[in-house]
Amino acid sequence: MPDNRRFLLQRRPDGEPVREDFELVTQPAPDLAEGQFLIRNHYASLDPAMRGWMDAGGNYMPPVPLGDAMRASTIGVVEESRAEGFEKGQWVMGLNALEDYSLGIAGGFTQPIDPSLVPSVTNYLSIFGAVGMTAYFGFLEVCEPKEGDTVLVSGAAGAVGSLVGQLAKIHGCRAVGIAGGPEKCARLTQKYGFDAAIDYRGKDEAALQTAIAEACPAGVDVIFENVGGPILDAGLMNLNLYARVGLCGLISEYNTDAVGARNLWNLIVTRSSIRGLLVMDFVERFPEGAVKMGEWAAAGKLAIDEHVDEGLEGAYDSFMRLFAGTNDGKMILKIA
Amino acid sequence: MPDNRRFLLQRRPDGEPVREDFELVTQPAPDLAEGQFLIRNHYASLDPAMRGWMDAGGNYMPPVPLGDAMRASTIGVVEESRAEGFEKGQWVMGLNALEDYSLGIAGGFTQPIDPSLVPSVTNYLSIFGAVGMTAYFGFLEVCEPKEGDTVLVSGAAGAVGSLVGQLAKIHGCRAVGIAGGPEKCARLTQKYGFDAAIDYRGKDEAALQTAIAEACPAGVDVIFENVGGPILDAGLMNLNLYARVGLCGLISEYNTDAVGARNLWNLIVTRSSIRGLLVMDFVERFPEGAVKMGEWAAAGKLAIDEHVDEGLEGAYDSFMRLFAGTNDGKMILKIA
Numbered sequence: 057m058p059d060n061r062r063f064l065l066q067r068r069p070d071g072e073p074v075r076e077d078f079e080l081v082t083q084p085a086p087d088l089a090e091g092q093f094l095i096r097n098h099y100a101s102l103d104p105a106m107r108g109w110m111d112a113g114g115n116y117m118p119p120v121p122l123g124d125a126m127r128a129s130t131i132g133v134v135e136e137s138r139a140e141g142f143e144k145g146q147w148v149m150g151l152n153a154l155e156d157y158s159l160g161i162a163g164g165f166t167q168p169i170d171p172s173l174v175p176s177v178t179n180y181l182s183i184f185g186a187v188g189m190t191a192y193f194g195f196l197e198v199c200e201p202k203e204g205d206t207v208l209v210s211g212a213a214g215a216v217g218s219l220v221g222q223l224a225k226i227h228g229c230r231a232v233g234i235a236g237g238p239e240k241c242a243r244l245t246q247k248y249g250f251d252a253a254i255d256y257r258g259k260d261e262a263a264l265q266t267a268i269a270e271a272c273p274a275g276v277d278v279i280f281e282n283v284g285g286p287i288l289d290a291g292l293m294n295l296n297l298y299a300r301v302g303l304c305g306l307i308s309e310y311n312t313d314a315v316g317a318r319n320l321w322n323l324i325v326t327r328s329s330i331r332g333l334l335v336m337d338f339v340e341r342f343p344e345g346a347v348k349m350g351e352w353a354a355a356g357k358l359a360i361d362e363h364v365d366e367g368l369e370g371a372y373d374s375f376m377r378l379f380a381g382t383n384d385g386k387m388i389l390k391i392a
Numbered sequence: 393m394p395d396n397r398r399f400l401l402q403r404r405p406d407g408e409p410v411r412e413d414f415e416l417v418t419q420p421a422p423d424l425a426e427g428q429f430l431i432r433n434h435y436a437s438l439d440p441a442m443r444g445w446m447d448a449g450g451n452y453m454p455p456v457p458l459g460d461a462m463r464a465s466t467i468g469v470v471e472e473s474r475a476e477g478f479e480k481g482q483w484v485m486g487l488n489a490l491e492d493y494s495l496g497i498a499g500g501f502t503q504p505i506d507p508s509l510v511p512s513v514t515n516y517l518s519i520f521g522a523v524g525m526t527a528y529f530g531f532l533e534v535c536e537p538k539e540g541d542t543v544l545v546s547g548a549a550g551a552v553g554s555l556v557g558q559l560a561k562i563h564g565c566r567a568v569g570i571a572g573g574p575e576k577c578a579r580l581t582q583k584y585g586f587d588a589a590i591d592y593r594g595k596d597e598a599a600l601q602t603a604i605a606e607a608c609p610a611g612v613d614v615i616f617e618n619v620g621g622p623i624l625d626a627g628l629m630n631l632n633l634y635a636r637v638g639l640c641g642l643i644s645e646y647n648t649d650a651v652g653a654r655n656l657w658n659l660i661v662t663r664s665s666i667r668g669l670l671v672m673d674f675v676e677r678f679p680e681g682a683v684k685m686g687e688w689a690a691a692g693k694l695a696i697d698e699h700v701d702e703g704l705e706g707a708y709d710s711f712m713r714l715f716a717g718t719n720d721g722k723m724i725l726k727i728a
Contacts, residue, residue, distance in 0.1 A: 108657075116661045284656065306657050316652025320620065321444075321642050323668030325452050330666045332659030 060085040062125040063154035085157040093137035101129040101181040102387040125153035182386040191219035192345040193338040199302040203228035211282030213240035215386035264290035292319040299328040361385025393421040398461040399490035421493040429473035429496040437465040437517040438723040461489035518722040527555035528681040529674040535638040539564035547618030549576035551722035600626035628655040635664040697721025
């Protein structure tokens with residue numbers, strides 16, 4: 057069996073993950089039992105949700121065991137197979153790990169994919185993967201946008217946020233994005249078609265609240281929330297009656313003792329709701345979502361932005377980009 | 393015109409209201425124009441929502457103007473009338489103020505009531521008033537309880553909370569209440585039929601979270617939230633999948649810089665929702681709610697608890713009971 061470089065979780069992070077919480081080791085690739093196949097991973101998706109999987113408590117998934125390779129969605133090629141339906145050389149996608157080789161199991165989560173259907177095979181980790189489906193189902197199903205609604209997106213330059221803004225425009229909404237720094241804000245309006253962009257940097261909660269009010273003169277009907285903290289609080293203060301907040305992520309709160317949301321009282325005043333959303337609830341409808349996203353991408357209505365870093369040895373630095381916000385588009389790690 | 397003692401808002405409270413924010417003055421009762429009538433107020437409802445009406449910002453209602461009598465729901469008797477449909481001697485209920493006499497306007501919010509239909513005319517301020525309707529519609533419509541659900545109620549010994557617990561039992565749910573102190577907790581289980589009571593006093597958030605887990609071995613399907621802060625946070629950590637949080641009030645946060653909700657991330661993990669509720673959305677369905685509440689009360693399934701303090705001159709102390717939690721049942725001020 058070939059050498060298998062594996063990016064292991066060796067210690068549960070206390071707040072912000074540090075380099076020493078992980079270790080890149082080389083182990084032999086696993087032997088195959090009947091019904092199993094070996095995947096040569098080519099690309100891995102790096103997502104904020106992975107931070108939650110590092111904690112002991114677990115959430116919607118069990119925690120990654122210490123000493124095990126860090127769980128991640130990957131795409132790769134079947135290197136060897138003892139499983140029916142998985143041929144050597146076939147491209148597959150699944151929930152595997154940050155490692156050169158992963159073990160696939162027939163009947164498991166790993167599914168064949170067809171690179172000839174998409175501009176780049178990596179798109180299976182962006183618009184046709186969890187990120188794209190999160191934007192599609194999270195926005196359209198959970199936030200229930202109506203034509204003419206004002207949609208406020210936090211983390212708007214991120215992988216999910218940038219898609220949500222574009223989906224909002226496709227559905228006849230006013231899209232307003234919040235992001236950090238002038239470059240990202242320029243990208244929101246120039247590349248993704250947001251009607252307005254708000255730079256949260258250098259703004260306290262009151263200034264942010266005012267900036268949102270100015271960018272959303274008719275108030276906010278939908279918030280697609282990726283960030284939390286004062287950004288969510290400032291958004292809550294601009295809600296219209298019966299507004300919907302789709303809670304996709306709270307990236308500002310994952311590594312720190314959260315400040316928390318102090319403006320929930322405005323949910324009462326406006327009779328609005330916050331609903332947590334998780335893409336796995338919509339797995340059975342992924343084909344529907346992928347077809348629509350593909351149509352819009354083909355029509356030039358959806359920009360596909362991917363930020364591909366190279367090399368398993370840089371996994372920690374690439375992952376931490378998500379929290380520093382130094383990635384431009386869906387964060388992907390090229391493994392081979 | 394008779395003398396009219398009026399409890400005026402003279403200054404907007406900074407955090408917790410103090411005695412000096414108000415003043416009891418005597419003014420002549422207003423003269424009547426055509427279409428108006430004079431109400432001799434007998435009872436006023438004291439509610440946490442009044443705290444919000446004292447602030448400059450306003451919320452779902454305009455703020456009470458400084459120098460005006462503090463807005464409150466009252467019941468009283470028509471003393472004199474120049475309005476068709478309102479006869480001298482008739483009992484009425486409406487959104488008036490903490491004062492001996494209020495001016496009623498035909499076509500306004502004031503409605504005739506019939507004391508012969510209820511055990512005590514004050515019941516129009518409790519189970520047949522906003523409090524009862526908040527419990528009825530807030531719980532049944534916003535929280536969507538199903539038979540067998542576990543329902544967690546904070547502020548469970550309060551006017552709304554105690555009714556929600558009883559409604560939960562009527563609908564085949566397990567009812568668990570959170571209240572402050574052993575007397576209140578005993579009242580929850582012995583008088584209102586809660587299956588379990590949790591005393592939040594002396595418990596930090598972690599201990600509260602554990603106590604909820606123990607009292608709710610099958611997890612929490614519905615939270616009816618009146619309190620907020622660490623009590624809400626502890627509840628959020630016990631949510632089952634697709635749970636519903638009806639946000640009725642956040643009394644712990646009204647007078648202070650709120651700590652805020654730091655566990656919203658568990659809404660994502662459990663795909664649960666928080667929805668703000670306000671009884672005025674259901675005004676047109678009040679007759680439906682009142683009939684049902686009346687049936688359950690007549691069948692002995694709903695205890696009606698009212699805490700009646702006497703005298704306009706004690707309005708401040710009686711109002712502050714709501715925040716100290718020293719009222720036993722719906723807080724009502726007897727004016728005459």
